[in-house]
Amino acid sequence: MEYLVVEPERVSDPGLRAELLDTWIAATDAGGSVGFVPPAPVHQIAETLDLALERVGGGKDLLGVLHNGERLVGMGLLVSDDGELSKHWRTVLRVMVHPKYQGGGAGRTLMQGLRQSAIDLGLEQLMLTIRDGSSLEKFYEPLGYYIVGRHPRAVRVATDDYRDEIMLVTDLSGAQPA
Secondary structure, three states: OEEEEEOHHHOOOHHHHHHHHHHHHHHHHOOOOOOOOOOOOHHHHHHHHHHHHHHHHOOOOEEEEEEOOOOEEEEEEEEOOOOHHHOOEEEEEEEEEOHHHOOOOHHHHHHHHHHHHHHHOOOOEEEEEEEOOOOOHHHHHHHOOEEEEEEEEEEEEEOOEEEEEEEEEEEOOOOOOO
């Protein structure tokens, strides 16, 4: 697997969009915590992807992808909130690997690539959130992320199924919390 940064002028490539959309739909249908619940609402995912690609095309956000030699099989965004006081960090968003290509370190390769992209941008921290109940903290903690907060019942995956949203942060200098 190779990590690549998508250049802003490439976001209008229909092949890129098609492969990312396929990955997002497959990840959603497999139960991935990527913004939607199964069955994948294809139209909503397509709209959300288009908005993300628009921000990348405008230079606001960075899109990192995984390529397996044949196609794109994973993605993650470094999202800016455009505030003057938060230029030193970004949110990691929409991290996913197509279910057919999970295992074998693909997710780790993607996260290491996003980390290096953040360092290359001169950032000091990254933040991400996960949905409680999926044990994703076990994936992120060995990558240097630590839990800094919890928003109880922030995510409603069904009418009577609420999950906490857990916030994790990593310091790109390698410093750990006190």
